[in-house]
Amino acid sequence: xxxxxxxxxxxxxxxxxxxxxxxxxxxxxxxxxxxxxxxxxxxxxxxxxxxxxxxxxxxxxxxxxxxxxxxxxxxxxxxxxxxxxxxxxxxxxxxxxxxxxxxxxxxxxxxxxxxxxxxxxxxxxxxxxxxxxxxxxxxxxxxxxxxxxxxxxxxxxxxxxxxxxxxxxxxxxxxxxxxxxxxxxxxxxxxxxxxxxxxxxxxxxxxxxxxxxxxxxxxxxxxxxxxxxxxxxxxxxxxxxxxxxxxxxxxxxxxxxxxxxxxxxxxxxxxxxxxxxxxxxxxxxxxxxxxxxxxxxxxxxxxxxxxxxxxxxxxxxxxxxxxxxxxxxxxxxxxxxxxxxxxxxxxxxxxxxxxxxxxxxxxxxxxxxxxxxxxxxxxxxxxxxxxxxxxxxxxxxxxxxxxxxxxxxxxxxxxxxxxxxxxxxxxxxxxxxxxxxxxxxxxxxxxxxxxxxxxxxxxx
Numbered sequence: 001x002x003x004x005x006x007x008x009x010x011x012x013x014x015x016x017x018x019x020x021x022x023x024x025x026x027x028x029x030x031x032x033x034x035x036x037x038x039x040x041x042x043x044x045x046x047x048x049x050x051x052x053x054x055x056x057x058x059x060x061x062x063x064x065x066x067x068x069x070x071x072x073x074x075x076x077x078x079x080x081x082x083x084x085x086x087x088x089x090x091x092x093x094x095x096x097x098x099x100x101x102x103x104x105x106x107x108x109x110x111x112x113x114x115x116x117x118x119x120x121x122x123x124x125x126x127x128x129x130x131x132x133x134x135x136x137x138x139x140x141x142x143x144x145x146x147x148x149x150x151x152x153x154x155x156x157x158x159x160x161x162x163x164x165x166x167x168x169x170x171x172x173x174x175x176x177x178x179x180x181x182x183x184x185x186x187x188x189x190x191x192x193x194x195x196x197x198x199x200x201x202x203x204x205x206x207x208x209x210x211x212x213x214x215x216x217x218x219x220x221x222x223x224x225x226x227x228x229x230x231x232x233x234x235x236x237x238x239x240x241x242x243x244x245x246x247x248x249x250x251x252x253x254x255x256x257x258x259x260x261x262x263x264x265x266x267x268x269x270x271x272x273x274x275x276x277x278x279x280x281x282x283x284x285x286x287x288x289x290x291x292x293x294x295x296x297x298x299x300x301x302x303x304x305x306x307x308x309x310x311x312x313x314x315x316x317x318x319x320x321x322x323x324x325x326x327x328x329x330x331x332x333x334x335x336x337x338x339x340x341x342x343x344x345x346x347x348x349x350x351x352x353x354x355x356x357x358x359x360x361x362x363x364x365x366x367x368x369x370x371x372x373x374x375x376x377x378x379x380x381x382x383x384x385x386x387x388x389x390x391x392x393x394x395x396x397x398x399x400x401x402x403x404x405x406x407x408x409x410x411x412x413x414x415x416x417x418x419x420x421x422x423x424x425x426x427x428x429x430x431x432x433x434x435x436x437x438x439x440x441x442x443x444x445x446x447x448x449x450x451x452x453x454x455x456x457x458x459x460x
Contacts, residue, residue, distance in 0.1 A: 041130040045137055049146060050214050052128045057217050059121035060153050061271035063160050064349055064415040065282040066113025069295065070106055071417025074442050076298045076432050078413050081325045081335050083292035094440025095329035102449035111164065111448035118160040122174065125150040125157075141206070142213040145226060148203030149212070152233045155196035156351075159240060162189040163421055166444035171451075180454075183447070190244050197237045204230045219272040219348055223258075231258040232269050235352050238360050243425065250364035259357035261380050265410075266355070270348035280345040283415075285338055287317050294323055296335025300433045301412065304405075310386040311409045315340055330438040339413065355381065355410050359403060366399035374399050381406050400426065 040048045069080045073092045082088035091098055091105040103109050110116035132138065132146040161170045172192040173181025184192070207213075207226050216224050223232050238253035258267065273281040285294050297316050305312050317340035325333045341347075362377035371394040378399070379389045385406075392398055404422055411418040423429045424443060432441045 037127055037130075041127060041134055043137065044131040044135045046214075049128070049131050049135070049138065052124070052131050053146065053149070053214055054217065056121065056124045056128050056150065056153055057219065057272075059117070059124045060157070061349070061351075062117030062120060063113045063157075064271055066106070066117070067160065067417055068283055068413065068415040070114065071420050072295075072413045075417055075420030075423060076300055076434070076436075076441075077408070077417075077419050078295050078298055078339075079333055079335060079437070080295055081293065081323050081333060083325055086325075086327060089325060089327045089333060089437070090329065093327075093330075093434075093437045094442060095327060095438060097440070099440065100442055100445045102446050102452060104445065107445070107448065109449040109453075111161070111445070111450075114164040114445070115161045115448050116450075118157040119174065121157045122154050123177065125154040126175065138213070141208045144203045145207035145213050148200045148207060148233070149229065151196045151200035151203065152229070152236065155193045155200060155233075155240070156236050158189060158193040158196070159243070162186055162193070163243075163417070164445050165447060166424070168444060168447055187244070190240060193240055194237065194244065197233055197240065200233050201230060201237075204233065217272045218274070219270040222267070223269045228258070231256065232352070235259070235268070235357055238357060239352065242360055242363060243421075245367075247364040247367040250360055251368075254357055254361050254364075257357055258354065259361065260354055261358060261361075261377065263354050265358070265381075265384055266350070266353055268350045268353035268356075270350040271415075272348050273346055275346045281342055281347050281349060283339065283349060284342040284345040284347065287338065287340070288320050290321075292323060292325065294335065295339050295413070296323055297337040297339070299334075299336075299436045301408070302337060305409070306385075306387050308386050309409060310384075311412070315409075315412055327437070330436070333437060341413075349415060351415065355384075356407075356414075359407050359410060362406075363400065363403050366396055366403060369396065371399060374403075378402060378406065381410055385409070404428075 040052055044052075069078075069088075070092055072078045073080050080088050080092065087105040090096065106112065107114060128150040129147050132143045132150075135143075138146075158170070158172065166186055169183035169185045170189050171180050171182065172184055172189055204226050209226060212220075212224050212226060212229060220229075220232075223229060234253045235257040238250050238257055238259075241247075241249040241253055260267070273279060283295065285291070302312075302316070316337040318337050319335070323335040323338075325335075327333060358377050358380050362374045362381075365371070365374035365377065375390055375394065382388060382390055390402060392402060404426065407422060408419055419432070423432055423441075429441045429443060434441060
């Protein structure tokens with residue numbers, strides 16, 4: 001954790017790349033090569049707080065590439081075919097008995113985008129809270145708005161390492177990066193994330209009404225008012241409560257979110273990718289590109305589709321020439337379809353959408369035995385996909401199976417690994433097919449080596 005804050009302090013102002021501000025117009029700092037945290041946490045100016053805020057948005061998307069490629073491979077939503085390095089196939093698919101270790105390929109000693117990056121965002125959020133709390137250059141309501149935003153992002157980010165290592169637990173006490181707390185169980189980690197989201201909601205309420213007082217990136221277009229940010233916060237809380245099995249809590253959060261049964265299923269906040277001097281969308285690939293490194297649709301996803309499902313046409317592009325990668329354990333892995341969701345390399349990547357919220361509503365109602373309400377929500381999704389109303393059994397088990405199936409296509413390959421997490425929480429990991437690649441389905445990862453080494457270092 002020591003190295004986390006070192007990197008954080010050197011990049012605290014890196015958000016200027018996203019904000020559109022002139023990078024030459026910087027406030028005085030202690031060391032221009034290594035700006036200190038103290039320079040923005042002691043009576044920070046409005047522009048300094050803005051820079052830390054925009055930097056937090058940049059940190060907030062740090063997980064996208066790794067989680068999208070790896071977790072969606074674990075759940076066999078995709079294959080990430082890569083001819084340059086066979087370990088993307090052999091290791092990530094668990095071929096030949098491979099199981100995750102503390103320095104597993106694609107995650108390194110730190111856990112990469114699945115562990116280290118979320119903690120970077122969490123600590124950046126802490127710096128933002130300190131910046132807003134320790135200055136008299138913004139109003140009390142502005143301070144509450146900034147704190148609410150920071151805690152909302154922290155609550156979201158804690159879910160990522162928690163779902164990565166699962167039963168192994170994570171650290172939630174990271175206020176002192178040189179003396180972090182011990183690992184807590186999964187349930188306690190989720191409770192901590194819930195507390196942050198509830199505190200965020202309280203801060204947004206205390207901030208009053210109107211627009212958020214500082215500039216947010218285009219990813220929050222349509223969600224840059226205090227009322228709309230409260231809705232986003234409650235949407236995140238609804239996802240969290242599904243993992244906590246707090247079914248009524250899911251519905252309560254959804255009622256305060258932007259969920260709309262009659263609304264645009266694509267509506268939701270997103271991670272922006274605007275191109276230089278920012279970065280491009282890491283999930284975009286030119287259609288039919290003559291390359292041998294690409295995310296492709298897993299064969300089981302294609303095999304299990306419902307006839308006429310519009311999601312298949314919209315999300316999957318059939319290539320003229322399939323991508324073929326050969327592995328020792330399974331022979332040829334053939335990708336016939338690639339991701340069709342991104343029109344350009346600057347398309348934003350949503351991190352929670354109305355479509356997911358409606359499916360959360362369906363799941364909560366099903367678990368509470370409210371089958372009519374569950375079917376109503378399911379039918380919104382089915383009819384949007386062009387496959388008509390649900391006509392199956394209405395037992396809890398049958399409805400959950402239907403909801404998990406719809407989540408598989410509605411939330412396909414989103415930067416969260418939904419199917420991997422869904423299969424684990426319903427004890428269905430053994431239903432994820434491995435016959436196409438002769439691999440293994442992982443349940444969880446161990447703590448990264450850096451975490452274990454840190455404890456040894458402190459002990460010495």
